[in-house]
Amino acid sequence: MDTRLQFTELPNAPKLSMIAGWRQWADAGSVSSALPEFIIEQLGARKIGEFGPDGFYLFQIPGAHHLMRPMIELEDGLPLSLKEQRNEFYYAGDEEQGVVIFLGDEPHLNISTYADIFLTAVEQLGIALVAGVAGVFGPVPYQKERQVSCIYSLPSMKERLQEYALDFSNYAGGSSIDSYLVTKAGDRGIPYLTFYAFAPAYDFPSDDDLTQGIRLENDYRSWYDIMRRLNHLLGLRVNLQSLQQRSNEQAASVDKRLAELEAEMPELGIREFMDTIAADFTEAPFVLLDDFWEDELRGLFDDEAGVD
Numbered sequence: 001m002d003t004r005l006q007f008t009e010l011p012n013a014p015k016l017s018m019i020a021g022w023r024q025w026a027d028a029g030s031v032s033s034a035l036p037e038f039i040i041e042q043l044g045a046r047k048i049g050e051f052g053p054d055g056f057y058l059f060q061i062p063g064a065h066h067l068m069r070p071m072i073e074l075e076d077g078l079p080l081s082l083k084e085q086r087n088e089f090y091y092a093g094d095e096e097q098g099v100v101i102f103l104g105d106e107p108h109l110n111i112s113t114y115a116d117i118f119l120t121a122v123e124q125l126g127i128a129l130v131a132g133v134a135g136v137f138g139p140v141p142y143q144k145e146r147q148v149s150c151i152y153s154l155p156s157m158k159e160r161l162q163e164y165a166l167d168f169s170n171y172a173g174g175s176s177i178d179s180y181l182v183t184k185a186g187d188r189g190i191p192y193l194t195f196y197a198f199a200p201a202y203d204f205p206s207d208d209d210l211t212q213g214i215r216l217e218n219d220y221r222s223w224y225d226i227m228r229r230l231n232h233l234l235g236l237r238v239n240l241q242s243l244q245q246r247s248n249e250q251a252a253s254v255d256k257r258l259a260e261l262e263a264e265m266p267e268l269g270i271r272e273f274m275d276t277i278a279a280d281f282t283e284a285p286f287v288l289l290d291d292f293w294e295d296e297l298r299g300l301f302d303d304e305a306g307v308d
Contacts, residue, residue: 004117005259017128017235018099018130019102023103031135036103036133045101057108089125090103123188132194145283145289148198149198151182153183153191257268
């Protein structure tokens with residue numbers, strides 16, 4: 001085990017997968033940062049390891065006073081807590097199958113070293129498949145199933161992933177932490193994919209700079225639609241009833257807010273704006289097939305691990 005990694009427990013289940021997320025700059029819908037926390041809570045996962053922050057984080061940049069610094073809490077002059085950047089591994093499972101949940105802080109520096117530590121942990125833990133989770137803001141209908149895009153590390157993964165109602169990204173531009181790691185994982189022959197859900201964000205046409213749009217900072221429908229895929233892909237049993245309820249309540253809240261804005265500022269043309277978004281959107285539902293994951297998708301583990 002790499003000496004930079006500190007584990008208090010090494011899972012011994014024969015089939016291990018990983019879900020990975022980051023507290024990152026591009027964290028639309030809080031998919032990358034908060035969904036792993038939800039999974040940890042639902043599964044009762046326990047912390048089994050970490051690697052430290054040294055060499056990966058800036059303390060300050062002019063004009064970004066609190067953005068990058070560790071957070072401290074004082075009481076009557078006495079420090080009560082100091083929260084530094086964290087990169088932690090959690091685990092839940094049984095004798096046959098387990099899942100490691102990784103939640104880290106996106107590094108500011110030395111990304112190649114950071115990636116090497118992370119992927120070394122994946123290899124040394126014996127992880128068969130890594131599934132990253134992330135979000136992208138966009139003008140998508142809040143009432144409908146989220147569009148989910150995917151990137152993956154090995155060509156052999158695509159055929160089975162096509163069963164998951166996914167778009168395969170053709171993006172070209174600056175790399176995210178997810179796309180960087182997926183690429184580096186491919187160089188090392190590690191099966192690694194990331195699901196990106198498109199979280200609703202609306203900037204209404206207006207000449208008034210003070211007019212604010214709507215963003216779902218915690219997009220529960222994105223969490224739900226990604227988790228439905230992960231439950232089948234990884235053979236998990238995460239209870240999604242609470243996410244479904246939160247999603248429905250959130251949609252009702254957006255309904256109410258849009259109606260309020262329409263009444264307050266009819267000149268924005270909110271109804272027409274939303275109708276245009278709905279008309280331009282093609283929903284691609286993820287349809288669950290009974291026992292499909294049991295017979296077919298678990299082959300991701302066996303095929304990529306070289307098991308006959």
